Amino acid sequence: MAAATCVAVLVLQMLVDRASRAFELEQSRIIATGTLDRAAVSYARTGLVEGTGAALDAADVPGQLRTLVGQGRRGTHYAEGPDGPAMWAARPAGRRILSVRHSLGATLGDLEAFNASILRAGLLTIVVVLPPVWLVAGQMSRRLRTAASTARRIAAGDLDARISAKPRPFDEIAEISGAVDTMAASLQARLRSEQRFTADVAHELRTPLMGLVTAAELLTDGEAERYVRDRVRTLCALVEDLLEISRLDAGVERADLQHCGLVPLLEEVIEHVAVPATVLLAPTTDATDIRVWTDPRRLERIVANLVLNAHRHGRPPVTVTVGLDAESGVPTVSVRDRGPGFPAGLLDEGPLRFRTGARERGTGHGLGLTIALGQAHVVGATLTFGNAPGSGGAVALIRLPRGPAVGPTPH
Numbered sequence: 001m002a003a004a005t006c007v008a009v010l011v012l013q014m015l016v017d018r019a020s021r022a023f024e025l026e027q028s029r030i031i032a033t034g035t036l037d038r039a040a041v042s043y044a045r046t047g048l049v050e051g052t053g054a055a056l057d058a059a060d061v062p063g064q065l066r067t068l069v070g071q072g073r074r075g076t077h078y079a080e081g082p083d084g085p086a087m088w089a090a091r092p093a094g095r096r097i098l099s100v101r102h103s104l105g106a107t108l109g110d111l112e113a114f115n116a117s118i119l120r121a122g123l124l125t126i127v128v129v130l131p132p133v134w135l136v137a138g139q140m141s142r143r144l145r146t147a148a149s150t151a152r153r154i155a156a157g158d159l160d161a162r163i164s165a166k167p168r169p170f171d172e173i174a175e176i177s178g179a180v181d182t183m184a185a186s187l188q189a190r191l192r193s194e195q196r197f198t199a200d201v202a203h204e205l206r207t208p209l210m211g212l213v214t215a216a217e218l219l220t221d222g223e224a225e226r227y228v229r230d231r232v233r234t235l236c237a238l239v240e241d242l243l244e245i246s247r248l249d250a251g252v253e254r255a256d257l258q259h260c261g262l263v264p265l266l267e268e269v270i271e272h273v274a275v276p277a278t279v280l281l282a283p284t285t286d287a288t289d290i291r292v293w294t295d296p297r298r299l300e301r302i303v304a305n306l307v308l309n310a311h312r313h314g315r316p317p318v319t320v321t322v323g324l325d326a327e328s329g330v331p332t333v334s335v336r337d338r339g340p341g342f343p344a345g346l347l348d349e350g351p352l353r354f355r356t357g358a359r360e361r362g363t364g365h366g367l368g369l370t371i372a373l374g375q376a377h378v379v380g381a382t383l384t385f386g387n388a389p390g391s392g393g394a395v396a397l398i399r400l401p402r403g404p405a406v407g408p409t410p411h
Contacts, residue, residue, distance in 0.1 A: 056099075058101070064077055065077040163178075294381070318336070384397050
């Protein structure tokens with residue numbers, strides 16, 4: 001605003017100065033020409049120019065005007081000489097030069113003073129107006145930043161965030177703030193409704209599912225019995241996944257943090273999932289001594305889901321690499337396969353339940369990565385997804401949080 005006001009003042013001064021200068025020059029030209037005509041009449045009658053304000057053969061007549069008179073013509077010329085700026089008018093008088101000098105020193109001095117007054121008035125206006133404008137603009141900016149910050153928190157998943165701006169008439173910022181709060185409340189109500197629906201469905205399915213499990217155990221051995229039991233196990237796993245997601249969505253899960261050796265924990269996970277995978281140590285890293293502050297059960301769940309997802313949707317070999325982050329030094333665990341990699345939609349939006357992302361990634365419910373991401377949040381870890389360069393393959397990277405200081409694993 002100050003810059004705009006300064007520009008306006010400067011432009012106004014330039015326009016006023018140009019218009020005023022042009023007006024004064026035109027007026028002085030008229031005055032000099034009128035004086036010259038009266039002096040020419042007096043010289044023609046009396047042969048004298050005394051008292052007319054004109055002069056004969058003045059030595060300081062500008063050269064351009066002198067040349068014009070030499071051609072038998074008359075004219076005017078503005079020039080700045082030792083005596084200050086002046087408007088000259090000249091015409092031939094026989095073989096002599098009759099000229100008039102109209103001084104503009106006082107006039108242009110008044111114009112400069114007027115321009116300086118405009119500049120001072122503009123600067124004074126800025127000094128007077130800027131503080132209240134600064135306060136008002138600062139208050140508006142703070143309110144807008146608060147609204148933007150709250151919107152970012154809502155986008156990050158904090159649906160309890162509210163701006164709580166008081167409604168004011170003719171206040172667009174308060175209207176925007178109210179709209180953001182209304183949107184957050186609507187999203188929160190819809191999300192909680194979906195979470196309740198998921199939890200209710202999972203709970204309602206458990207009762208008939210238990211009966212189905214019992215009935216499957218009573219079937220006689222055979223191909224049909226094996227197929228039914230396999231489908232029942234799949235259905236049981238799906239229901240348990242839905243229940244786990246509902247608990248994660250409700251925020252009731254709490255981590256039981258403790259120190260544990262990272263490599264032994266991962267080797268135990270690989271043994272339990274019963275699928276081929278190899279635990280590797282990152283180059284130049286003595287990962288055998290790494291101990292982490294985490295919930296072992298939840299970390300097992302995260303790694304197991306990632307390994308099973310790699311086998312289901314990627315191609316072997318599947319490797320689990322333990323190391324330390326080069327920048328922060330925190331322990332890391334990466335799970336990589338040699339398949340087509342994660343689809344672009346998953347990398348952009350993150351894992352979505354009941355969506356596997358791409359046909360080439362195989363079939364599934366899309367719950368494994370969702371659960372892994374939720375459990376990582378519970379233990380304070382960071383789980384990111386990417387694709388490896390070169391030979392390709394999907395890479396899931398877990399960055400475990402720093403915990404209380406702990407020494408190396410005793411041998």
